[in-house]
Amino acid sequence: MRAAGLHLGLVGLLLAAHFVLPAYHHGVLARVMVLAAYATGYNLLFGYTGLLSLGHAMFFAAGMYGAGLGVRFLALDPGLALLAGVAAGALLGLAVGLLALRTAGVAFMIVTLMFAQATHLGILLAGRWTRGDEGFVLQGPERVVLGLDLGDAAIRYLAAWALFSAVLLLVLRLVSLPAGRVLVAIRENEERARLLGYDTRAHKLRAVVLSAAIAAAAGAAYALLFGYVGATFASVQYSILPLLWVLLGGAGTVIGPFLGTLLMFYLIDTASGLTPAYMLVAGLALVLLTLFAPQGLAGEVRRRLAPWLP
Amino acid sequence: MNAPILSARGLCKSFGGLRAVHEVDLDLVPGEVRALIGPNGAGKTTLVSMLIGRIAPDAGRILLDGADITRLPAHARVRRGMAYSFQITSVFQRLPVEENVALAARRRLGRDRAAVAGEVARVLAEVGLSAEAGRMAGDLSYGHQRLLEIAMGLAQRPRLMILDEPTQGLAEAEVAGFRRLVRAISADCTILLIEHNMDVVMALADRITVLDFGEVLAEGTPEQIRADPAVQAAYLGAA
């Protein structure tokens, strides 16, 4: 109950923020909500299932290019393009999961890193359609769905809010279901979970596919809402960032990824005003979090104050 | 005589040329308590690991209720009614005691929250851990963690339970309580028990299988085993 209240409260608060925030922060929050949806999907795999992927940018990019190329070359409307992006991410997740889940631990990290690298390079190689690093812009009628222009600031915010809320509540529901509890059991002790009769390989594969689909939904939404599709979003950096956001906010908590994304976005935003070496902040944060606060913000709150936090 | 619930025929396993288990046959009758004994390194844990499916045999067959399960993965064997408690305590340390048991019960009972809660309460009461339900499993004493292992086995309502050295590291008083518990469980469940404590073995086992250098040295009732000169030479004498 408290958990549902807290998360519905956050959803309500973000909706209320639409009406009061000044333009700059309104725009930032729209972006943060899309990226937080990405982080929430990442957390499902990393925080709840205990699988550390270093290649989630490939799923984000699958969604982004699935939607972006669909709009550009198949003239899909944004609604269908979103579905195409999610399908692309889920399929890639299935393929990568089937292979990568034969490994564990450090090997799993490197295998996902390599698949993501191959995806990134593949996007560059297909420059004729993807326009490589330069990317391409979606504009005008390409971003209109049901008469709504996703380029409009208000509609963009509300669409981002709808996506984030759906992902947040989906994950909140999932982790309270038996299937979600099994993921935690796998994270804590896979061998024991298997000998309780759970097909851990199948559960992990489902987690990879769902996590990839959520990441792809965020990638597709990013392309449609912000009108830009580029290979940067497939680079290693976009695999590291969700890890950083989740570590900061609290791995294995439902609300943590949003908190981490929000805080880190403003930190990097501030730093980039001061120096071109703004990723220094990300590096320092990764080292300090690993050393001193591996539980992250929400994890510390759960440990000290609110053990009920899901 | 009843048809065996579990049969093994000609099980073999080597590790890098070292023969851990060689040509072992085993038949468990429904309802019996079978003890598996033998000196350290005799291949007991390797044998039960093959029975539950944690490792694959090099040769041989395993039948559960007459059906060949040799190639089934561990989780599928558990679904068919086998349960396994680890030699080295393997509970979910960072989850509450009740969630540990609930994970075991939920596989059978699914989303029915009331049924899961009822089963958790029943099983925790049976092993005497009701008062600890809300604590983290990792905070329990070692003896209580061993009991939690048993509780997780019970919550699955198995037809065959494999207990790998359940009394290892327990205090005298705890061992006595454990004996009562196993006797109660054996009322509706077949038990395969690896055990070093001979008092426990003699008190609980209907039959005993002695393993030595990966092969079956002897098999029989506790009295027969006690009287067997080969066993005395290989095992009891050396102990």
Added chain:
Amino acid sequence: MDFGPHLMLALIEGAVLSAVLALTAAGLSLVFGVMRVVNVAHGEFYMLGAVAAWFVAAAVGGAGPAAFLAALALAPLAVCALAAAADLAVLRRIAHDPERTIVATIGLLYILQQATLMGFGPDARPVAPPFNARIAIPWPVWEEGGLALTWPWGLSVTTYKLFVIAAAAAVLAGLWLMLTRTRAGLVMRATQWDRETATAFGIPVERVYALTFGLGAGLAALAGVLVVPIQQAHYLMGGDALLLSFIVVIIGGLGSLPGTLVAALLIGMSEGIVSVFFSPTLAKILATLLVALVLVFRPQGLFGAAGR
């Protein structure tokens, strides 16, 4: 140029790349072999070697070989010390836990790379090679009346490139001798086999780890120094070095030095040849996919023995 001389040129470039790659990857492999951790910041130590070489050379000044030789001596040492300090300050405190070490070294990667951007700037800068004579290579051709040597235009190698190959070979041979013949090598191998027993025998494991981490980084830095006169120093040059080292170490078998060497030759040569004739992007895609599939289906590497 004809196909033959063209291929010869590609082979020479491939040999230089193999040499640099073997040094870099040997460092990564050594760290993984002894400490069982993956150092994601490894490419940054390669970059730091190149950047430090530029600073040392600039400080010494002059057109002669003195500037480069000073860099060759000092830069790897400085990077080695920095890496050992990082190990003590960060990795030791998380007990070299494999997964947390990866996260921490990702952080280290950004810190080193971004600090270099602040202190060194975004430009690529060269260091003059100590010597750079061009040696033309003859090419045999069948003519009427027998074999004749021709001198195709462009088929040549510089003395500096030959030096890079020789230096890398010498350092790797020295590393091999150190690991197999000296007490320090014995201590490292003992630590690799069994950390607890090593501790019980009085081996200061923490110090061995710090030195190993430093040595691994020092090898990468040395490769970075050797490469500056050919490639210039740039704050982003660590990314490709890391990727290629990963590929080499995994294909060669994690922690196996001979396997690493064979794989470095294979990758360096094929990269040299492939990138002359095909798209380098496609070559990289195939290499990364190969690494992933090797890890999935043959984790002991293509050249390693089957695991225990």
